[in-house]
Amino acid sequence: MSSRTSSLLLFVLAFFGVFLQLATAAPLETRDVYAPPVLYPHAGTVWYTGQTHNVSWDVSSPPVNITNKVGLIYLRKGVTSTPRKPLLHFSSRMVQVR
Numbered sequence: 001m002s003s004r005t006s007s008l009l010l011f012v013l014a015f016f017g018v019f020l021q022l023a024t025a026a027p028l029e030t031r032d033v034y035a036p037p038v039l040y041p042h043a044g045t046v047w048y049t050g051q052t053h054n055v056s057w058d059v060s061s062p063p064v065n066i067t068n069k070v071g072l073i074y075l076r077k078g079v080t081s082t083p084r085k086p087l088l089h090f091s092s093r094m095v096q097v098r
């Protein structure tokens, strides 16, 4: 197994570990999965290596009960995903990504 494959496997296992913890800890009440609309980048945005960008999202109308108040930003190319920032609270609206 290449180191890239094992890194990906580790990521998948870590993801499911966190998911299972959240699933068993969540009380059974109505909650919404919140996906705030991303303002930047948008379709057609091109990023070049070494540039810094401000990823931003619209938090003007969040649901009352949000299941996922924190999230991650991933840089994706094909099937490869790289987390760019650790857990962000949805209300932060913007984060610089390099």
Ligand SMILES: *[C@@H]1O[C@H](CO)[C@@H](O)[C@H](O)[C@H]1NC(C)=O
Pocket (backbone or CB within 6 Å): 052, 053, 054, 096
């Ligand atoms: C990103 O946001 C910061 C802080 O508001 C600002 O100083 C910077 O100029 C912004 N960068 C870009 C590329 O828009």
Ligand SMILES: *[C@@H]1O[C@H](CO)[C@@H](O)[C@H](O)[C@H]1NC(C)=O
Pocket (backbone or CB within 6 Å): 029, 030, 031, 064, 065
């Ligand atoms: C939000 O959660 C509270 C407490 O669990 C509940 O009483 C309320 O009905 C929920 N509101 C919505 C819009 O789901």
